[in-house]
Amino acid sequence: MSRRRLVLAAAALVVAAAPFLIDSFWLQQGLFAMAAAVGALGLTLLLGQAGQLSLGHSFFLAIGAYGYTFLAADAGPRAGGLALPPFLAALLAVLLAGLAGLVFSPIAARLRGIYLGIATLGLVFLGQHILANAPRLTGGDNGRSVPPLPGFGADAGSTQYLLNVEWGREQKLWYPLLAGTVLAYLIFRAITRSHLGRALRAVRDRELMAGIVGVPVTRFKAYAFLISSMYAGLGGVLLALVFRRVVPETFGIALSIEYLAMVVIGGLGIAGGAIAGAAFVACLPPVLERYSGLLPGLAAGPGDAGISAPVAGKFIYGAAVIAVLLLEPAGLAGLARRRPRRNAPSATEPIPTGTRK
Amino acid sequence: MLIQLSLGGLSLGAVYALLALGFVVVFRSSGVVNFAHPALLMIGAYVIARVSTGAGRPFALAVLAGVLAATAVALVVQRFLVRPMAGRSLIAISIMTLGVDTIGQTEIIRRIGVDGYLPIADPWGDRVFRAGDLVFPQSRLAALGAAALVIAAFLLWLRYSSWGVAMRAVADDPQTAALMGIRRTTVTALAWILAGMLAAVAGLFLITFPSPGLQPVSAAAALRAFPAAIIGGLDSIGGAIVGGLIVGIAESVAQGYAEDLAFLGHGFHSVIPYLVMLAVLLVRPAGLFGTKELHRV
Numbered sequence: 001m002s003r004r005r006l007v008l009a010a011a012a013l014v015v016a017a018a019p020f021l022i023d024s025f026w027l028q029q030g031l032f033a034m035a036a037a038v039g040a041l042g043l044t045l046l047l048g049q050a051g052q053l054s055l056g057h058s059f060f061l062a063i064g065a066y067g068y069t070f071l072a073a074d075a076g077p078r079a080g081g082l083a084l085p086p087f088l089a090a091l092l093a094v095l096l097a098g099l100a101g102l103v104f105s106p107i108a109a110r111l112r113g114i115y116l117g118i119a120t121l122g123l124v125f126l127g128q129h130i131l132a133n134a135p136r137l138t139g140g141d142n143g144r145s146v147p148p149l150p151g152f153g154a155d156a157g158s159t160q161y162l163l164n165v166e167w168g169r170e171q172k173l174w175y176p177l178l179a180g181t182v183l184a185y186l187i188f189r190a191i192t193r194s195h196l197g198r199a200l201r202a203v204r205d206r207e208l209m210a211g212i213v214g215v216p217v218t219r220f221k222a223y224a225f226l227i228s229s230m231y232a233g234l235g236g237v238l239l240a241l242v243f244r245r246v247v248p249e250t251f252g253i254a255l256s257i258e259y260l261a262m263v264v265i266g267g268l269g270i271a272g273g274a275i276a277g278a279a280f281v282a283c284l285p286p287v288l289e290r291y292s293g294l295l296p297g298l299a300a301g302p303g304d305a306g307i308s309a310p311v312a313g314k315f316i317y318g319a320a321v322i323a324v325l326l327l328e329p330a331g332l333a334g335l336a337r338r339r340p341r342r343n344a345p346s347a348t349e350p351i352p353t354g355t356r357k
Numbered sequence: 358m359l360i361q362l363s364l365g366g367l368s369l370g371a372v373y374a375l376l377a378l379g380f381v382v383v384f385r386s387s388g389v390v391n392f393a394h395p396a397l398l399m400i401g402a403y404v405i406a407r408v409s410t411g412a413g414r415p416f417a418l419a420v421l422a423g424v425l426a427a428t429a430v431a432l433v434v435q436r437f438l439v440r441p442m443a444g445r446s447l448i449a450i451s452i453m454t455l456g457v458d459t460i461g462q463t464e465i466i467r468r469i470g471v472d473g474y475l476p477i478a479d480p481w482g483d484r485v486f487r488a489g490d491l492v493f494p495q496s497r498l499a500a501l502g503a504a505a506l507v508i509a510a511f512l513l514w515l516r517y518s519s520w521g522v523a524m525r526a527v528a529d530d531p532q533t534a535a536l537m538g539i540r541r542t543t544v545t546a547l548a549w550i551l552a553g554m555l556a557a558v559a560g561l562f563l564i565t566f567p568s569p570g571l572q573p574v575s576a577a578a579a580l581r582a583f584p585a586a587i588i589g590g591l592d593s594i595g596g597a598i599v600g601g602l603i604v605g606i607a608e609s610v611a612q613g614y615a616e617d618l619a620f621l622g623h624g625f626h627s628v629i630p631y632l633v634m635l636a637v638l639l640v641r642p643a644g645l646f647g648t649k650e651l652h653r654v
Contacts, residue, residue, distance in 0.1 A: 047448075051448070053448050053451070053452070106639070107635060107638055107639060110638075110642045111638065111642050112642070113447070113448060114390045114447065114448065114451060114591070115587065115591070115638070115642065115643070115644075117390065117448075117451070118390070118583045118584070118586075118587050118634075119587065119634065119635065119638050121583055121584075121631070122584065122628075122631030122632070125627070125628050125631045126628055126631060126632070128628075129622060129624060129625065129627070129628040130622075132622070132623065132624060133622030133623055133624075257455055257458075257459060260452060260455060261455075261456070261459075264452055307467070311463055311467050314459055314463040315460055315463060315464075317456075317459070318456045318457070318458075318459035318460040318463065319456065319460060320456075321452065321453065321455065321456030321459070322438060322453055322456040322457065322460075325442065325445075325449050325450075325452065325453040325456070326438065326441060326442065326453070329445070
């Protein structure tokens with residue numbers, strides 16, 4: 001175990017010192033991964049711990065992203081805003097996502113398994129409809145720019161240096177995002193270790209049995225949905241900050257599926273898995289794009305023959321989801337765990353085993 | 358106006374019913390929610406459109422090719438991806454089909470282009486049928502007729518053929534059915550074959566007039582079969598048909614009265630299936646005709 005701790009400590013050190021070590025491209029990838037990881041943690045809590053499938057994650061991500069943007073932005077000619085302090089706006093956006101989760105939870109808590117998955121599909125289309133019809137909120141189909149955090153990128157024009165490193169926007173965003181991700185991780189760990197976490201896993205494995213031993217099933221399922229929607233809210237805020245520009249069509253059904261892919265590829269219900277999966281899915285297209293010249297069959301630029309990087313990314317994560325579920329249900333986390341202890345008992349599947357009839 | 362809209366809704370609803378049926382058949386046979394259904398539709402419609410635009414090919418050949426293609430893909434998915442996961446969590450298998458859907462749709466959309474569309478050379482074109490004040494596109498009439506025919510044939514097959522009986526037996530009571538010597542894997546394979554066939558036929562009528570052809574947004578239309586199936590109840594054949602018709606008529610009427618409904622926003626007709634679904638789920642968590650799971654604790 002001490003070797004594992006050593007590796008973790010080294011990794012933490014590298015992450016903490018990253019702005020001084022790696023270039024803007026890889027910092028950007030790190031930012032993508034961290035922003036995606038927060039939303040993925042919320043989904044893995046809902047699906048991996050409580051066993052509830054949701055396809056509506058992009059709806060709550062959209063509330064976080066647009067909530068923050070609208071609350072923090074100055075009102076302009078095309079799009080409105082309340083010009084609140086950015087940190088307050090971020091907090092309110094998370095609460096707003098939670099409120100939306102609360103409104104939907106009477107439906108969410110009553111539905112079983114797969115019904116919830118399809119019902120939450122409705123939320124995504126409802127969200128898309130609202131965004132398409134609220135130009136003051138979204139600034140139209142071409143999107144609007146996201147107000148930066150104070151002192152972390154507001155003065156984008158000037159070049160600043162910190163310890164001889166050019167302190168650009170990636171560097172400025174690094175520590176706020178790291179703080180958000182660490183906070184999200186710590187809360188996740190606290191929840192899964194609390195009695196709420198144990199109760200949710202009981203609901204996941206045997207809902208009926210959980211009810212018999214005294215778990216208030218409906219209420220706890222509603223809690224899981226609420227917490228997951230607030231995670232998505234924070235994830236949405238971070239996503240908006242990293243993208244710097246929010247466009248309504250980003251938050252469609254494809255984004256929900258991307259988040260599902262993240263938590264499945266990483267290994268359901270496990271925090272480290274969600275983070276690894278988020279890094280994989282979020283960074284795949286830009287990394288493929290950067291190295292497209294080296295990879296056969298990929299288009300080197302727009303208009304070239306071959307498969308473009310975003311399309312290749314979709315193929316790869318689609319295939320990864322299938323492969324993981326077929327071959328290694330515990331995901332990347334399972335692979336990592338398998339190596340050191342070969343004789344350990346095989347991990348049980350982190351999603352409910354079919355309790356059909 | 359209302360009659361014309363209802364007729365249009367009925368025609369659209371019949372197409373949704375075809376899709377919802379394929380979806381429900383797979384769910385009843387194995388409890389798996391097939392999220393790859395939109396991809397099956399896209400593949401079937403793509404092949405139909407591609408073959409039909411070649412010179413000198415009869416349209417029936419194009420339809421046959423499309424149905425065969427979608428069926429073959431469905432069977433491959435069932436045999437090599439779904440079957441090895443037998444005994445695993447149903448949610449895991451359903452998520453796996455999401456991966457299949459992502460790959461299938463990405464490939465078809467890559468072929469037609471994100472902003473492009475693939476025209477189809479169908480025998481109806483944009484001709485209309487007139488009777489008094491009523492003006493109705495022939496393609497919609499054909500959709501209604503063909504869908505009604507396919508659904509009737511399917512219901513008769515399910516009622517009287519021995520495979521139909523086996524399928525109902527597995528849906529009602531899988532254990533007893535197994536004891537009676539019905540092979541569940543064969544029934545499941547059959548369900549996927551049916552799903553592929555129904556998806557291709559539905560795909561054909563989703564891309565004929567007034568649609569310009571197969572577009573990336575055709576998949577969004579295919580997705581509306583999910584609320585249709587949920588409204589009726591995921592494990593109910595009759596429910597799928599009723600749900601499809603409800604969704605089709607609601608969508609068509611909302612589109613027809615779009616001006617009066619302007620306060621609800623532009624494009625409201627495309628969300629109404631989901632709103633109806635959420636309303637139904639609030640009152641009946643298992644849909645209108647779905648089997649309720651009752652536990653008393």
